[in-house]
Amino acid sequence: MATARFWRENPSRYNLAASRCDNCGKVFFPPRAVCSACHRKSIGKMTSLKLKGTGEVHSYTLVHEAPAQLEMLKPYVVAIVKMDEGVMLTSQLIDCDPKKVEIGMRVKTTLRKLGEDGPAGVIWYGYKFMPEDQV
Amino acid sequence: MREVAVIGVGDTKFGELWDLSFRDIGIQAGLAAVYDANLAAEEIDALYVGNMSAGRFIEQEHVAALIADYSGLARDHIPATRIEAAGASGGLAVRQGYLAVASGMHDIVVVGGAEKMTDVGDVMASAIQSMAADQQWECVFGATFPALHAMIARRHMHEFGTTREQIAAVAVKNHKHGSMNPKAQFQREINIDTVLRSAPVAEPLTMFDCAPSSDGAAAVVLCAMEKARKYTDKPIRILGSGQASDTLALHDRDSICSFTATRVAAQKAFKQASLEAKDVQVAEVHDNFTISEILAIEDLGFAKKGEGGRLTAEGQTAIGGKVAVNTSGGLKARGDPIGATGVAQIVELVTQLRGTAGKRQVAGAKVGLAQNVGGTGATSVVHILGVA
Numbered sequence: 001m002a003t004a005r006f007w008r009e010n011p012s013r014y015n016l017a018a019s020r021c022d023n024c025g026k027v028f029f030p031p032r033a034v035c036s037a038c039h040r041k042s043i044g045k046m047t048s049l050k051l052k053g054t055g056e057v058h059s060y061t062l063v064h065e066a067p068a069q070l071e072m073l074k075p076y077v078v079a080i081v082k083m084d085e086g087v088m089l090t091s092q093l094i095d096c097d098p099k100k101v102e103i104g105m106r107v108k109t110t111l112r113k114l115g116e117d118g119p120a121g122v123i124w125y126g127y128k129f130m131p132e133d134q135v
Numbered sequence: 136m137r138e139v140a141v142i143g144v145g146d147t148k149f150g151e152l153w154d155l156s157f158r159d160i161g162i163q164a165g166l167a168a169v170y171d172a173n174l175a176a177e178e179i180d181a182l183y184v185g186n187m188s189a190g191r192f193i194e195q196e197h198v199a200a201l202i203a204d205y206s207g208l209a210r211d212h213i214p215a216t217r218i219e220a221a222g223a224s225g226g227l228a229v230r231q232g233y234l235a236v237a238s239g240m241h242d243i244v245v246v247g248g249a250e251k252m253t254d255v256g257d258v259m260a261s262a263i264q265s266m267a268a269d270q271q272w273e274c275v276f277g278a279t280f281p282a283l284h285a286m287i288a289r290r291h292m293h294e295f296g297t298t299r300e301q302i303a304a305v306a307v308k309n310h311k312h313g314s315m316n317p318k319a320q321f322q323r324e325i326n327i328d329t330v331l332r333s334a335p336v337a338e339p340l341t342m343f344d345c346a347p348s349s350d351g352a353a354a355v356v357l358c359a360m361e362k363a364r365k366y367t368d369k370p371i372r373i374l375g376s377g378q379a380s381d382t383l384a385l386h387d388r389d390s391i392c393s394f395t396a397t398r399v400a401a402q403k404a405f406k407q408a409s410l411e412a413k414d415v416q417v418a419e420v421h422d423n424f425t426i427s428e429i430l431a432i433e434d435l436g437f438a439k440k441g442e443g444g445r446l447t448a449e450g451q452t453a454i455g456g457k458v459a460v461n462t463s464g465g466l467k468a469r470g471d472p473i474g475a476t477g478v479a480q481i482v483e484l485v486t487q488l489r490g491t492a493g494k495r496q497v498a499g500a501k502v503g504l505a506q507n508v509g510g511t512g513a514t515s516v517v518h519i520l521g522v523a
Contacts, residue, residue, distance in 0.1 A: 030272065058391070059287070059290040059391060060289060061282045061339075062335070062337070063282045063337045064334070064335045065279065065336045065337065067274075067277075067279060068262070075335075078276070078277050079286075080286055088386035090278050090283075090384070090385070092276060103290070103293050114275055126276065127276075
């Protein structure tokens, strides 16, 4: 993959850049140009927003069959997290016992390495989740 | 809009067809369908081919022209179009063919679907399948295609009390149906323990909750109803066709326990057919994972939301039950050569409605429904077929 792609994606991956429709209040991640509920009424009313990074587990799984990139990590937990702003995100849930993960559990984002473009390529970083009370 | 009939069907065996190429299976299915329809090559107006990812699986794009060429149609110069909507590629190809005939643009159209998945290894095949999900905001973060469905299953269990055993019952039923289909990839019966004790893929789902990687092709011939009886005494009518889309990423839905695209596509198809779920005797639904069939029968209206698991465990969706679901064995046991699957569903329905399904025949089948899904429900295509 070309380096440019990662530069484009960094604002949301690193800083949780999102957008909110000021017509209805719905939050989108990553930022969208148009609100799917308000359509035309949202034009010019999509404002930038940075997610706080906290939320609760909506669902989760322990992945045993991993893509080649993540072979060394398996088994690992992937969760869909409902952020406090209402929008949902998908990523790994780390730094906790997979057996103790449950729906409703409070989590927060943390910046981690997600993968790399082969041994000499770009390393890409982004958010993963960890228990909220973990330091 | 003109009435449209299916006048011919053909398919290959599904499985690890190591001695056959993409071209071989595409032609095998296509020629079988054309032969079944008693058709001369010159009568074919157009070809549609459902295929998800030949570029990644066999490093060959431009496969519609390829299939037309190797089917002996190069000198007829017919329009040949490839359709892609991930897992729904086949169903969508059928719909495009249907629209072309219904509109009056074409009289006779061949719709094929094909995928050759075993020319790459398991890990690569899984990676390619995951491309149906959102690469940028799901897969890069470690979500695999099975992982996304595992999270649907977990949430369904949480919200509705669906049990692990009820989910496994889908695989048991579909393997039983597959045991009666000589073209199925898996023709051996399993039990609940087989599913629960097999290797975990993404918890709570195990290997036996997942459809396999498969090679295979299927084809149907569509014809304007007014001309259909020239070719067959038993044309099968397409009563309704619906298609809908939704967010690409699962996490952008209001609920991850329902595919709204399926509900919308089904509403459209049922409305066109002037029928309801209770009028359907046989259905082929998109069970790429066991949990997917539970969502499907709920979203299609065969079960109330949250009761799909119970209904399945009670045997109400088996042959002989309230509605026979996945009589072919479904994606789970018949196999899932991605682009072929949606077309193979129509082949099975036509076989059932003609009354030629042999051991797995649903007695008195008059109306059949096919539901074909792309990704985690970002595309859904529903067709309703009936005895003409």
